[in-house]
Amino acid sequence: MDLISFGDNGWGDELFVAALMTIAVAIAAMLIGFLFALIFTPLKLSKYKILNLIANSYTTVVRGVPELLVIYLFFFGGSGAIMYVAQIFGYYDYIEINAFITGATSIGIISGAYSTEVFRGAIQSIDKGQFEACHVLGLKKYIYFFKVIMPQMLRLAIPNLSNVWQITLKDTSLISVTGLVEIMRQSYIAAGSTRDPLFFYSFAALLYLILTFLSMKLINRLEKNYSRGY
């Protein structure tokens, strides 16, 4: 128990901060994923074949390639790519991207592919009559999307989005290879300096279980809220 006490002697406070870091990365990745989904879902549903192809290659490649490989691509290639762009604008210094941004972006791109599929499925399962009714009523595009389609889509999408959240939360453990101090990295450091890997990795597993459990509870509430009237 001394090992996880707060203060200078234990690893409690470090692990607590690391858990907050995991949550922060997961939320950032999820939001970046939504951004990607916002771009690629309309492409998937578009009637132009070429746009479909672009969106399909994004989701297929990202969902078929290991997460770790995507992380390595961004970790080793990220600053190179940014520097390449910066050189075009006449900036020649070395640019280092921080591990949080690298991690959140790479996990975000992965979770974006899953979110895209979820949103596509949800929009496709909305009754066709709803779209036609909006058209007949002559609703503005903005109202049509945010007031009619979006609430219905969210009700259908939330159960699947909760799966995406769970995947994203667990994927954040892979960012530890880039050196970002989240739960996994902190446990690695603690295990190394105390020579007690069994305890610290089991404790890390417990922290992840707590996080998944709590987020499940929260999402269930959200689900209830969005399925009022059903």
Place this chain on the structure above:
Amino acid sequence: MDLELIITIFPKLLGATLITLKLLFASLFFGLILGLFFAILRLNKNKLISSFAYGYSYLFRGTPLLVQIFIIYFGLGQIEYLRTTFLWVILKEPYWCAIIAFSLNTGAYTSEILRSAFETIKPGIIEAGRSLGLNKVFIFTKIQIPIAIKQSLPAYGNEIILMLKGTSLASTVTLMDITGVAKFIISTTFRPVEVFIIAGSIYLFITFLVHNLIKYLEKKYSYNN
């Protein structure tokens, strides 16, 4: 884009594919056995037994695979007693540790897939078997299992692909699978894009094969045609 580099690294990554496939097949094999075992426990009427199976699947589905590998590879070696038993022969090898972790992980997901497949079988079908005087084992192996296989094929196909991606974590415990070799090449040549394209294509190709195999099996097992 450096074509010469691509030509030199392609055989190296292709060689590493063998380890990835070995890991994949071994963990799917053991995972399927574990999955079937725990799915049967899950359907047991005894609350204690079914909640034990539920606990197993919750534990392994709620924690990242990376933690599971680290607990088995770094953690178990710490127990002095284990080092004296014959188990240590297996547990000191990163290869077997990876397979154990993957099998337990995919076993948990498989048990959920099989459980829901068993639950969707209409009770009437089992009752029909019973009224024909078939015994329990016969009903299970000849009626329930074939139907469950058909029901669970699409979900199990997804699980195979997830497991394929999961094998990349073997590289964190020093194994040189596709991702391990890819990381090594990236860190020596600093050409992440080329390596990503080649390694990614190999994974995508395997995914493509799995996808088509499942499609073929689905067709074969559907009784409409």
